[in-house]
Amino acid sequence: MNRIITIGREFGSGGRELGRRLSEELGFAYYDQEIISEIAQRTEMSEQYVQSIVEHQPVFSFPIHIGRSFYPAPTPVFDQSMAVYQEQARIITEMAQKSDCVIVGRCADYILKEHEPFRMFVYADMESKIKRCLEKASEEEEMTDKELKQHILGIDKKRAKYYQFYTGHKWGDKLNFDLCINTSRTIIKEIVPAVAKLFGN
Amino acid sequence: MNRIITIGREFGSGGRELGRRLSEELGFAYYDQEIISEIAQRTEMSEQYVQSIVEHQPVFSFPIHIGRSFYPAPTPVFDQSMAVYQEQARIITEMAQKSDCVIVGRCADYILKEHEPFRMFVYADMESKIKRCLEKASEEEEMTDKELKQHILGIDKKRAKYYQFYTGHKWGDKLNFDLCINTSRTIIKEIVPAVAKLFGN
Numbered sequence: 001m002n003r004i005i006t007i008g009r010e011f012g013s014g015g016r017e018l019g020r021r022l023s024e025e026l027g028f029a030y031y032d033q034e035i036i037s038e039i040a041q042r043t044e045m046s047e048q049y050v051q052s053i054v055e056h057q058p059v060f061s062f063p064i065h066i067g068r069s070f071y072p073a074p075t076p077v078f079d080q081s082m083a084v085y086q087e088q089a090r091i092i093t094e095m096a097q098k099s100d101c102v103i104v105g106r107c108a109d110y111i112l113k114e115h116e117p118f119r120m121f122v123y124a125d126m127e128s129k130i131k132r133c134l135e136k137a138s139e140e141e142e143m144t145d146k147e148l149k150q151h152i153l154g155i156d157k158k159r160a161k162y163y164q165f166y167t168g169h170k171w172g173d174k175l176n177f178d179l180c181i182n183t184s185r186t187i188i189k190e191i192v193p194a195v196a197k198l199f200g201n
Numbered sequence: 202m203n204r205i206i207t208i209g210r211e212f213g214s215g216g217r218e219l220g221r222r223l224s225e226e227l228g229f230a231y232y233d234q235e236i237i238s239e240i241a242q243r244t245e246m247s248e249q250y251v252q253s254i255v256e257h258q259p260v261f262s263f264p265i266h267i268g269r270s271f272y273p274a275p276t277p278v279f280d281q282s283m284a285v286y287q288e289q290a291r292i293i294t295e296m297a298q299k300s301d302c303v304i305v306g307r308c309a310d311y312i313l314k315e316h317e318p319f320r321m322f323v324y325a326d327m328e329s330k331i332k333r334c335l336e337k338a339s340e341e342e343e344m345t346d347k348e349l350k351q352h353i354l355g356i357d358k359k360r361a362k363y364y365q366f367y368t369g370h371k372w373g374d375k376l377n378f379d380l381c382i383n384t385s386r387t388i389i390k391e392i393v394p395a396v397a398k399l400f401g402n
Contacts, residue, residue, distance in 0.1 A: 116386070125376060174373075175326060180381035185317070194398035 003028070003100045003199060004117035006109040008163075008172065011155040012129030014183045015122030019104045021189060025196040029101040031092075038091045039084060053084045054106070055158055057165035085166060105159075109176065110167040118198070121177040126152070128184040204229070204301045204400060205318035207310040209364075209373065212356040213330030215384045216323030220305045222390060226397040230302040232293075239292045240285060254285045255307070256359055258366040286367060306360075310377065311368040319399070322378040327353070329385040 005022065009015020016032060023030035036054065040047040058081035089111045095101055096112050103112075109119040124132070130148050143151060160171035174180050179198075181191070206223065210216020217233060224231035237255065241248040259282035290312045296302055297313050304313075310320040325333070331349050344352060361372035375381050380399075382392070 123375065172375075174324065174375050174381050174383065177381075178383045178386060180375050180378075182375065182379045182381075185379060191399060194395055197395035197398050198392060 009122040013124040021192045023102040032104040124184045210323040214325040222393045224303040233305040320378045325385040
């Protein structure tokens with residue numbers, strides 16, 4: 001069976017960098033944005049639109065009143081979100097069957113649970129997440145620390161809701177992971193060889 | 202400055218085994234029960250009595266009513282608990298100053314925070330903790346799985362209360378650790394070389 005590493009991560013924690021470096025060190029395939037591209041190709045939606053869907057949990061419309069109970073009414077947008085999730089699950093399963101790989105985000109730990117992936121979660125304290133974001137040249141660089149903090153919290157709140165919706169589990173709960181790495185006091189490049197050694201390298 | 206590794210752990214997770222093996226791999230000193238022995242020697246209490254004190258948070262007596270507010274009344278037992286904690290803190294600090302070391306439990310991560318130790322937390326799911334306890338020849342082996350579960354939960358509840366009382370932090374919160382290792386699907390002996398590599402070995 002292929003060796004599969006899934007990486008959940010807080011925004012700004014460097015989880016993506018860790019995943020990419022780890023895949024290079026191990027010679028494993030690396031999947032991250034590739035999943036979005038593949039969904040876009042198969043569903044004939046734009047990558048940008050797929051991205052916007054996978055960043056949110058599905059939205060219900062106003063609840064329907066049947067007897068004494070309320071039920072959320074599925075909407076076309078809701079159906080589309082579910083379809084994208086199902087396509088995503090299919091793609092991730094295909095990737096896992098193809099070769100050893102590292103998959104970042106996208107509920108891959110849950111989708112592949114039958115394959116018993118090695119599940120990592122990467123996190124950090126707010127100060128170092130802000131620092132890491134500021135070091136990258138991106139739209140965030142125009143923000144103040146306070147705005148950046150709100151931005152980071154907002155993204156992780158969406159990730160938590162999305163993960164909870166599709167898996168029924170609390171996002172970032174250490175019991176759902178084999179290894180949790182706090183990058184606050186770490187240079188990611190320097191710990192990759194040690195993490196790789198867990199896989200016999 | 203000496204390299205210091207502190208290990209917090211859930212009962213039955215194998216944190217002590219991991220600490221011991223890691224110290225052997227790295228050639229670091231290892232402190233666990235040694236701390237209790239040293240407290241006993243310095244305070245002239247029996248090891249058994251010290252053990253019973255460090256397994257509980259201090260107990261307050263019935264609150265004193267002063268004006269409209271209630272205050273807990275310190276008791277001789279409370280004073281003794283605090284004295285033992287202070288002695289423990291002194292001993293742990295001395296150990297950290299002596300040489301590179303691995304220290305298991307005893308709020309060492311908090312006591313040594315100025316030394317910036319590498320803080321690990323070892324945990325596991327209940328099923329594997331029960332299995333690990335059953336494999337050890339001890340009093341627990343006479344218990345049913347249900348009784349053993351209660352025993353494990355009881356010990357960890359005490360640890361959580363003790364930790365919370367002295368540090369003000371939630372026990373096992375991943376943000377207070379650099380690395381959290383779930384041993385549920387792991388053979389401890391096999392991961393030690395990878396963990397040791399974090400320290401340049």
